[in-house]
Amino acid sequence: MYRALARKMTFQSHSRVPGNAAADEMTALLAKVAADGDRDAFDTLFGFFAPRIKGYLMKIGAAADLADDLAQEAMLRVWRKAKLFDPAKASASTWIFTIARNLRIDAARRAAKPALDPDEPTLLPEHEPLADARIDVAARDERIKAAFAALPPAQYEVVHLHFVEDLTHSEIAERLDLALGTVKSRLRLAFEKIRKDLGDLVE
């Protein structure tokens, strides 16, 4: 019942984030790719996520051609690792975000250290989930997305700069010409709101 409600709320009040129907469909498609390597399903995923990953990388400062190449590389990781995807543990956008994030960290490390040891530890492994108690991932992700979309513009902006443009707290302060404390308190308020909305989903 909650899910239906959350979906309705998202559709009614916000256009900043695509509706949950699209996101649910992506998760179902990725599950199909995971199960039997469905290429048609993957083409649809590519059509949705590759341009967004490219946009994400360009926001961080990658030139268009490099961003295109890295977005393909990210989707290649998605394709190769698809069997590891478990819809009970993450939605497609959460999982693909971690892949794109790790790829951009790797790319930045390679740029900073051209002779990177191939055995260099990967800092942020795509999840090799530990044996946690099961949580209702779909419900959590829907609430997080709805809470994100419903944030007041000032909080939405700092969250977006932090997660999409990879700006640190002090870089956000500089960009928006705000005190560092203001940036931190906006982020904290945003995180508190999101966590409050998850309150009764505690396992």
Next chain:
Amino acid sequence: MISLSNIRHHPKVETLAAYAAGNLDEARGVVIATHLTLCADCRLAVRDFESLGGACLESVEPAPMNESALASFWTRAGAQERAAGSASKRAANDFALDAAHPLASYLKRGVDAIEWRQVAPGLAQQIIPAEGYRKGVLRLLKINPGVRIPKHSHGDEELTLILRGSYAYEVGDFSPGDLADLDDSVPHSPLATGEEACICLIATSAPLRFKTLVGRVVQPFIGL
């Protein structure tokens, strides 16, 4: 072996968010990732922030791919086999913290093989190379029982994860798995408590500032 339920001190929420955003320097990332191997609550919080990252990714304005991108993608994917699935069934509460990923990949020979460099009586350290593209310093510090670190504060953030032994200071008692997340300018001076040496993993993004003469004498040796 360390039990989950003993963890009393955790990273701040905004530190976990920065980790999920991919925004921490490598040194602090390693400290958080190591704490996460042990702490289910923080893992859940990071998962939620990654989900927020997913929502952000969906909201990014799409940049159209080059016309040939999909075709070129399938060429690259070629005949490459997809990775076989093997999700870990490893229990979260049954391993030594200093052997946990990802710390173990930085300490290939383990904590016991470290050649400690004495920096002051009862105080030894080892710098771990973890220079990412953001500046940060990662080190292991070994504090002998009864030894107190000279009073210091930080211009920026410090993360300290206890791997072995225990220490205590104004904020409370810290045991293996506990993490001190300090961005304050409040000087602190931890004391190694208990029978064995306290080994901790420390990430700093700015030099420590010692408050006492002893500290200022020690500082050049610690190499900050």
